[in-house]
Amino acid sequence: MAMACARRISAALFLLLVIGCRSGPPVIAVIPRTTGMSLWEPEHAGAEAAASALGMKIYWNAPTREDDVQGQIALVEKIIDEKYAGLILAPDQSLALMTPVRRAISRGIPTVVIGSALPLEPSGRLSYIVSDDEVAGRMAASRIGTILHGQGTVAIIGINPDIAGVLDRVGAFEATLAEQFPGIHVAEKRLGSFNVPYEQQITEEVLVANPNLNAILAVTADATRGAYSALSELHQTNTVKLVGCDQDLLAPLVTGEMDSVIAENTYEMGRRAVEWIALERQGKPVPRFQKIAPHLVTKDNLNSTDVRRILGLITQ
Template sequence: MFAATQIRCAFSLILLTAGLGSLSVLDGCSRSSSKTIVVIPETTAQEIWETEHAGVEAAVLGTRWKIYWNGPASEDEVDKQIDLVQKATNERAGGIVLSPDHAVALTSVIRRALSSHVPVVITGSPLPILHEAGLHQILNDNEESGRLAAERLATLFDGKGTVAILGFNPDIVSTVQVTNALSYEIQQNYPNIQIVARPKGSFRLGEMEAQAEEILRASPQLSAIVTIGITSTRGAYIALKNTDRYKTVKLIGCDQDLDLMYYLRRGEIDSIVVQNTYEMGYDAIKSIQSQHEGRTFPEVTRVKPVLVTRENIDSDAIQRLLTMDWRPVR
């Protein structure tokens, strides 16, 4: 990862041993290594994390900090994330920004990074680690995501109807929190909306499509499907298209991706609750910088999501939130 830097530092050590180097050269190598922040998204295959990429690059613009961006090709490649965290720790990166793919599997390697004095910021879904020095969690406000989805359902159906919730995954804390918040909001404030299905989700598109088709067959009067996560939204969309139910069953998704926003523009997806991963990424880098400067930071920061519809998608505010331009001019 930092091979070029390591080669330069090794060469400088040889020079120093021979009496030809200087302490300032070694100090420069040390600073070079510590100015690299490793950013590990849930997956490199979804635009929601390219927006985070744009945020982290904007945060280092005009500074000496560098970004190393890498991650798994899909959300179920947890071993890839573990390996990247371990490498960043071993090479004493200036910091780690991680959007975890598993609630438990990554806990040990993150604790090792923190014990090695590598600052860590968790974005997206939380990890069950509290009160650890050097750890800052910048998370989507999942209760707000559930509330926004419930409010949209109530608006569409005048407070009554039937809904299926897809995408709940016990290994991803954020999906559990959004699902629970959505269910609670419906039960407390919209008692005439009935939840008819809430099955466990999957990272596999084919499984989510089949799951949605089964629910559509079992619920001919279904009013809407709310999906928690990109894969479940995509699977439900395909099922609705295949069964020609997309005109009568509203689809409300959580989390953005390029194709999903296109279907929203066409009116085939009603709305999407969008995470502000740009702000998460930007604030994550600023948090790591502040730690290196000895400044304090909160343990947890929650970033508000936004409901995107055909009516507001082209507004300046929404377009800024969705930007994937991660190559700003230096």
């Protein structure tokens, strides 16, 4: 009798525990490409700000390296199995993340892919909030055209086909140069990777092969870091203008060793993604696709309110 009573009490306590867990605030999982990058920390700030306003919580986690695709897949699978209220994902690799995203949707988890799109049509519980890469390419062309006064040579590095949208950046950049700055010639285009030392080596090769190069467009965060390291090593930060993409390197803007960076507005992506998931959970209409314009960040506007918010330095 005593043992049966004890079992009934244990079962009741377990039921209360489960009910207590379920009655807590909904938790949205946010998985960027990697942690510890200036590109994704603003997304974290934006998601937290929206979640706090909506009475929700954020679970933030990611691989420590952008090339750890299997690590990101494992995290998504964990999210699916633990039945989070929603998933916000910035995929490391487009094709590899298609299957886990399909599984999340099939399990009824509202999913918002940010940064760059997957080869999956938005529908059902899948939405996209992406950076406008064509605008980024045009913005970079306009900046380089301006600082070179319409004449000179430029190299494009970091063309990584595994990152959706990079080819759009490059295409828009070249088209805008041809249309608006025909006096600027693209001297070289180099494929990229997730490896900064490799990007540095490639940049050094480009600089040696093109001693009269005037500017470099680095189309990813890793390429930007690699290009800056190469220019520093070869003492060419004052002679070759560097325009980077994806704000993982900001200090050289202050010193003038880098001209500018095309910054993705991941703060706004994270904020809107949480709001969309909240709408989905309420059964309300949700946009399925939206592009967010990037922002040209220079030494002159680095401390402006708009830029500080994009960089996650202002959270409201």
